[in-house]
Amino acid sequence: MKNFRARSILLFLLILAFLTGTVFFVYELAVNSENWALKPYNEHLGANSLSDAGKILDRNSIILAQSINSRRVYNEDEKLRKAVFHLVGDEDFNISTSIQNSLRAKLFGYNFLTGLDVPWFFKKTNDIALTVDSVLCKFAIEKMQNYKGALCIYNYKTGEILCVVSTPTLDILNVPLDVKTNKDYDGVYLNKAISGTYAPGSVFKIITATSAFENFDDADKIKFTCEGVKKINSEKITCMNNHSQETLKEAMKDSCNIFFGDLAIKLGKQKMTKTAELLNFNKQLKIDDFLNTERSVYDVSKASEAQLGWSGIGQANNTVNPVHLMTICGSIANDGLAIMPKILKDTTNLSLKQNLNLQNKNTQRYMSSETANKLKDIMFYTVEQTYISNYFENLKICAKTGTAEVGDGKKPHAWTTGFIDDETNPLAFTIIVENSGFGGRISAPIIGEILKKAVE
């Protein structure tokens, strides 16, 4: 009988596996419980799952959403509700990046230890204050309401997002019945500024230029000749005009495709990819540790030479996220140092630990100070020398427009991205207007007016 204890080893292993599995489950539960507990199908949350949740405030303490008498109540201004719809979110958690979805555990006062059944005398809900100026957002949505697209503005010195708007939008108190089927509401539950990506078009020339300045000492002396079309093997790169021989500065102003195509080819796949990844391409950007932007993609690993050229013009298979593009412009304005965007005001009642985390992570060097200053110069020249200067009046704007072809016979998407070169109004911005036609003619005047309002 003496070896029977040894022979029961299988039982012992079984018990061990049982206990290990338990530890694993408890760990999973502890880590994910916020996410799991506050699912819309959890009936403990009732019909209105945010009935006891905390307030959401904007930077000037305007109440965007709050709970009164077990009901969620939103700002009384319809246009303002529409403007912050993607930020605040709905009660069915349709918008993944909204505050009511991603911070609902904090709003609700849920934690793993107490679960959902916390007696009222013990319950503590949290209010959340945002850096966003809801009045500016309202102004922005008025300008954008006829178009689909997104825009975002942030302070490139502090990282505070002032305005982020996505269209189409809707009034949370008046959700159209056909929201799921009506084509006009395609993408209504997506905050395109954070979760959308588009073909960058000519705005990508900023990144190609960055790579040139970072890699070649004489980048501003490089010249290429544009004859309207350039054949590379059996493929070709086309340009809008015949620009003849140009420097980088002139080429940026004219948005010459041939120049930047040649420049990308000259830089090669490796250098282009290195710069792009230094600028956070192929990565998600974190906003305050709880929101992730959709990743911008730059991938030329399988590209032919012509495709590499097209990638330098922003027309190959690469994509860019509006908030991400905004941080690139912000870094150019800020001597090459990118301040990561944030949306929670520091006074927001979050745990101290999380606040500390934010402080550490929120800067990243995108490029050298010299590169940034040269780009700033070029982007100012681009505005000053072209029609878009008309839209900005007295502001000292450095910017680049872009046109992203979408095919299918539809009008292209129009980009404008840049920043105000002004210590007192350190704002960087990105706007994309879908199917609005060529370059900056639509997007630049809209952002121009919003910036004027923002500076006020």
Next chain:
Amino acid sequence: MLEFIYSVFDAINFFLKPFLSILAFYVLTKSFLSLKDNRPQKSPLIMLKGKKSDNSIPVMYWENSIGRSKSSDIFLSDMTLSRDHAVLYRRKKGWFISDTDSKAGVIVNGKKIEKPKILNIDDEIKLGSDKFLIKNTTSYEDEYDLASVSKKIEISRSSGQKLLLLAVNFFHFCLAVQVLFSKIKKYKKNDANLITEYLSTNEIFDVFAPFLIVFVSSWIFFFISKFILGRKNFEIESIGIFLSGVGIILVGSEKLEDIYMQAFCFIIGFFGFCFLVFFMRNLENMSRLRSIVTIAAVLFFLLNLVLAKEYNGSKNWIMLGSVFIQPSEFVKIAFVFVGASTLDKLQTKKNLGGFILFSAFCIGCLFLMRDFGTACVFFVAFLVSSFMRSGSIRTVILSCSAAVMGAFIILNFKPYVAARFSVWQHVLENSQTGGYQQARALSYASSGGLLGIGCGNGSLRYIFAGTSDLMFPTIVEELGLIIGIVIILMIAFLAFFARNSSEKCRSTFYSISSCTAAAILVFQASLHIFGSTDVLPLTGVTLPFLSLGGSSMISTWGMLAFIKACDNRTYFYSKG
């Protein structure tokens, strides 16, 4: 007024919930500290005095193999002996020696034995070239501290056991109070007068009825066990009552009708438990009954295959009158029984052929019934049992490779099982389709926090199979994670206890059967808990004791009987 009453409820519940968790921990520690007293026996039971070598060999176990194999309990390096020569064992009547097909045979007092022979003090046994005399241990008292050991076993802790059972009862009572609060809150939300109306209805009885059923039956069990059967200990039973009671009160809090069957099977289960423990005291019966039990199990399964109609994707039910019966649950008991054997039988019949055939038949039937969860349980029981019998790693490896092949076949040919695999670890993304149950299980389990939202307040119970296949998350939701963990520890400790007893119990029959039964409990609990919480890609297994299901309740008590039988103190007869 209403607000005030609810606040009072909240306040009481606020203190009740941590108290419940503490009480559960108390039950856990109390019962297992008491079980831990069952220390390994350090002193010999009798001595063998060698004539030639003039050394005394202590006989340490109730069943001892004798031979020149090093793994023998009484190892004699004598080339004239067989490797497994004989078995020296104790039964109620006294000590026996049995020749296990040795070449040279066993000679007692000059006569070669054919059958097991009872031995008396000073009898002379000839094993190989040496002769041994049976001696009492009394003359060896200086070497071994005998007195203290025997005293330790004699101590009966009756008062402690009553206290333990009272703690279990009180735990159940507190659950019933929580149910009352939740019922009143649900009854009519807005009118304070209706609370008094509610309290005057019959429903107040309904709320406490499950508790009363468990309370009364637990004390009946206690007195039967103590005074009719003369059992000294009640810890294992207390744990069974604790777990079964939690299940009954939790399910009964919704509708009393739901638990009539469950409570009935709880009582049947306990009597079955008592019968099995009583029946197994006499090991001579066991080998005779083995073939009868085997045939009965085979017939039961065949009956199942013939009569079953498909229900929820499997055919493991038969209807008897208006009652559903799950034959596989009862065959589990038979399976454990057939797998076990006393040491003298193990040594004479070494091959596992018959048992492998029986196991293959059972598992095959379960496949035909499409009850893959239970098939896995049987397979694990087979592994544990066959390894304990043979100690052969080869059997285990062979069986495991067969099982892996079987698993692939299931995945390829049974789309329903494959569908569960496809959403594994992705249940939240598939919360309206394949991961419907698990997504809700996770969501509600995390709603409970450490202390739960109170018995009767849960929502998971309304999801399909919420009180059977999803019982564990329901418990975590309503009673909290701490009590969930206590339940896991109870099952794990029962298994540890079975393992610890496996060496010092009275026969290998008890050690094999208790380890197999414990393995079934632990493995079934694993499948249930990890399947329902998406740690493993499985569903459809009940949680022992707790899940709604009469057959399962009865068979779980059957498993407990094997563990009880393995406890040395269960069959309490004097030393001699």
